[in-house]
Amino acid sequence: MPATAIFQFDKPTNSVEALRRSISNRLVYQVGKDLHSATQRDWLFAVFHAVRDRIMDGWRESLTQAEDQDAKRVYYLSLEFLTGRALTNAMLATDIYEPVKQACALLGADFDALIDLEPDAGLGNGGLGRLAACFLDSMATLGLPGMGYGIRYEFGMFAQRIEHGQQVEEPDYWLVNGYPWEFMRPELSYTIRYGGRLVPQNGQSLWLDTEDVIATAYDSGVPGHQMRSVVTMRLWSARASGGVNLDAFNRGDYIQAVEAKNQSENVSRVLYPDDRTEHGHELRLRQEYFFVSASLQDILRRHLKNHSGFEQLADKVAIHLNDTHPALAVPELMRLLMDEHQLDWEAAWGLCTRIFSYTNHTLMEEALETWPVELLGRVLPRHMGLIFDINARFLAEVHTRFPDDHALLRRISLIEERGVRRVRMAHLSVLSSHKVNGVSALHSQLMVDTIFSDFVRMYPERFCNKTNGITPRRWLSLANPSLSTLIDSRIGPDWRQDLDQLAQLRDLADEPEFQNAFRLAKQQNKRRLTDLMARCPGVIVDPHSLFDVQVKRMHEYKRQLLNVLHVITRYHRILAQPHANWVPRTVIFAGKAASAYYMAKLVIRLINDVARVINNDPLIGSLLRVVFIPNYRVSLAEIIIPAANLSEQISTAGTEASGTGNMKFALNGALTIGTWDGANIEIAEKVGPDNIFVFGNRAEKVAELRGYGYLPRSYYEGNFDLKFAIDRLAQGGFSPEEPGRYRDVVNVLLESDYYQLLADYGDYCACQDKVDDLYRRPGAWTRSAILNVAGMGPFSSDRTIREYATDIWGVAPLR
Known part of the structure; x- marks a missing residue:
């Protein structure tokens, strides 16, 4: 039967x-x-x-x-998947x-x-993880065969609490009650090896006496819109290869009895361990190798189920590196093909360069991942040897093609030789990938002009742009039912899988009835957020005020501090002219600072101190309110973003690769105030220059200022409002109990100001005045907000993934 x-x-x-x-x-x-x-x-x-x-x-x-169908599949390797609630x-x-x-x-x-x-799944931190989650949703909606691979972190980055104005980190126990959406797959377990020694034998290297950890798979299904297909997100959890040390246990040494087990399982314990210590730094490296090794062993196992060898591997497998965190997949695939399956070097490397593709997410040199040669060689000696071999062959090719350019060899090498020798993981990713993409038009251009310009000379055909996108299912349909229902009533529901249909809303932008309904939807969302903010002690917010929102990871280049300087200036101006025609404004911040990031944590404290002073000043009343909402996460973003009137996207030009928060806000009818940076540029092109507030120096001007010497004090001395705001900070105006609390902030602004806040301050404040002018005219503001929504079609992650599938992966939808 x-x-x-x-x-x-x-x-x-x-x-x-x-x-x-x-x-x-x-x-x-x-x-x-x-x-x-x-x-x-x-x-x-x-x-x-x-x-x-x-x-x-x-x-x-x-x-x-x-x-x-024996379909070619894409395997998306990402250290983060910020999925939110499933x-x-x-x-x-x-x-x-x-x-x-x-x-x-x-x-x-x-x-x-x-x-x-x-609970929100504690599987990511910010834009990188949220992008990966959107991509899985779009892969499923488009019916693409593929899988996302990552780590099943027992604890998320941390839960953020604000105590006396300061960030306090607490464990994110997102798995404490179990997670019923997932399936454990104990049959899919792989041995991950660390340390040990290499023994040459018959022209090969034997990797012996290793410390082993077991990776076990946990699968979750990501359903596409209307169940077109379901994509698997496979996450790896670590367990010890051995059990409890019974000898130690019987002696009563219970800590030693479980020490080895705990150390092995720490690999998947916490997202982004604090790497200020040597142990934390090593644990991060072990994490990255852990998930790529398990994933590649799983990929090869699946391939060999239906194929007798590896001749078709590159025709059936595409592996995408989401940033450099999975870059160790390159030497790991070489190791598996050569050591485990006896392919020769040329065959193995030829497969690698056809299988891998890589997305770069940053131009900032300090954020480009490198690993000390000593550490990598000690933890992964076989892989360090393979990287040396890859580099030697590569440099020989470079020398052959450019024999007279000796400086090129130093710049393009996979190994940074100056100071502590380090492996450049971005260089390794570019060298091994047949396609390398940036994530916005400006970012991709700067990428080829700056950090990878030497590789462009070698392999110009590899580089391309794929502007990021967001899934409209979560970020409009789920997050904003009020606006979604309104849109459905006028153009139907099919925009959820064809976001370009939102362009039909342009014809409704001047219709009074639609404008009124649009404003009502926004007001419903603002009241929902107001109810949430009311839980914060002492915060009373006018839901009719302009909601000015900056929610994102706390980082100096994202310039939350510039926003704070404007808030202080606005406060001073209101005090000077309390009866002027002010637009009531509620300035909302949210975001986590990395636990070791002193300056970002200090800015959080400053925001809360400024909020304490302003919100308790009876002369201000409801004209200005400042709120910091703690523990920012996806489920909170789904409430905050639909309520925003103004979206702050104010990074220093040339530093934000793309941004996806800017897309989410615009899709939900917020107007952007932003620099000419990342995807802000493309948003401006699609919504129209009259429907976005652009300010500040452009990337070329930023570079020019740095080139001939940027002097922040000249801006400070030349602008009364700016000097007044900074002087008040320096004198303890927002921290009278500790006047010197923000001395470091003032010193950074006046002595270095690397991200050029002071250079952009004047134009930023002037642009904020334009925001007020437009908000005083509800019809004109609403028209611009509708045109923002109408212009968001190109920013669907469906479009992005369709381009990846066609131009990079060579993967077709299932039939």
């Missing part, structure tokens, strides 16, 4: 009654509770399982189709959000409360 005849099951349906039965059955048989004893957590898990059941057929069919996203993808809500009501479960109980 055929196996399919033996294995029969009832496919779950999506009626309210079927969902009610499914949820109640899952509550009893999966969670182990009944209706009377169930907690909110129990209801959440029951709903999770019931919804997961409804993606299983599509998930299995996607995997089966890829196998049956449940609501899945309910929208399967079109069962309302039926599940009704089923919960019939069962007496509080749907809104249990939805809010789901």
Whole structure:
């Protein structure tokens, strides 16, 4: 009898009654509770399982189709996947959000409360991880065969609490109650090796006496819109290769008994361990190798299931490096092909350069990842040897092509020889990849003009641009139901999979009825955010004020400090002219600073001190409010972004590779105030220059100022408002209990100001005045906001992924 005849099951349906039965059955048989004893957590898990059941057929069919069609697959390697909450996203993808809500009501479960109980998956930190999550959503929506590989961090980066105005980091226990969306795959476990020694034998290197860790797979399904397909996100969790040391345990030395086990499992414990210490630095390296080794072993295993050798490997496998964190995949694939499968060097390297592609996400030299040769050689001796070999062959090729350019060899080498010898992971990624892309038009141009200009001389055909995008399913349909419903009523629902359809809204931008409905949707979102901010002690916000929002990772180049300087100036101006025609404004900040990033943490404290002074000044009233919302995350962004009127995208020109927050805000009807940087440029081109506020020096001017000597004090001495604001900081005007608290901030601004805040300050403040002028005219403001939404079609991650699939990966949708 055929196996399919033996294995029969009832496919779950999506009626309210079927969902009610499914949820109640899952509550009893999966969670182990009944209706009377169930907690909110129990209801959440029951709903999770019931919804997961409804993606299983599509998930299995996607995997089966890829196998049956022997399709080329893309494997997206990323150290972060900032997915946010999975449940609501899945309910929208399967079109069962309302039926599940009704089923919960019939069962007496509080749907809104249990939805809010789901923790954000602690798998990422910022834009890099959020981009990767959007890309998986688009891969599934487009029906592309592929998989995302990463690490199943037990703890996220950290949960942020604000205490006495300062950031306090606490463990992010996102897995403490389990995660019912995932499946553990114990049969997919691989040995990851560290340390040891190399022994030459018959022209090969044997890697012996290694310290081993086991990587075990956990799979989650990422459903595409309307269940076109389901993509697998496979995350690796570390466990010790050995168990508890029983001898030590029996002696009563319980710490030593589990020491080796704990050290092995630390590899997947925390996202971005603090690398200020030698141990933290090494742990970060071990993490990066851990996930690429497990992923590549898994990729080769899958390939060999259907193919007898590796002749077709590059025709069936595309591996994408999301930044340089997965760059160790290059020597690892060489090791596996040569040491485990006995391919010669030329064959193995030829496959590498056809399989790998790489996205660069930064131009800042300090952010380009390097590893000390000593550390890499000690932790991964075989890989360090392979990198030396790759570099020697590469430099021989460079010398042959450019025999008279001796400086080129030093600049382009994979090894930085000055000072402590370090491996340049970006150089390794570029050398091994058949395509290298930037993530916005300006970034890609600067990339080839600056950091990779030598490689462009060698391989000009490798470099291209792929402007980032965002998924409209989460960032409009899910995050902003008020605006989504309005758009559906006028142009239909198909924009969710064809965002270019939003262009139809241009014809409605001057229609009074649509403008009124658009403003009402924005006001509903602002009230939702106001209710959330009311939980912050002492914060009372006028929902009719202009919501001026800067939410992103705290970093000097993102220039939250420039925003603060304008807030201080605005405060002083209101005090000087309290009866002028001021536009009431609420300035909202959110974002985490890396635990070791002193200046970013000091800026957080400054924001909270400025908020304390302004919000408690009776002369200001409701004309100006400042709020720092703690513990920024995806689920919080889904509330903040739809409520924003003004989006602050104010990085120093030439430093922000792309940005995707700028796209999310514009898609939700916020106007951008920003520099001519990253994707701001392309947004301006699509929404029209009259519908975005652009200020500040451009990238070439920034470089010119640095070139002939930038003097921040000249701007300080030449601008009364700027000098007044900085002097007040220096005198302790916002920290009277500790007047010198912001001495370091003042010194950075006046002595170096690397990111040129003072150079842009005057133009920024003038641009903020233009913001006020437009906001005083509701019809004109709303028209610009509608045109922003209408221009967002090109910024769908579906467009981005379609370009990756066609131009880089050579991957086609499943049939």
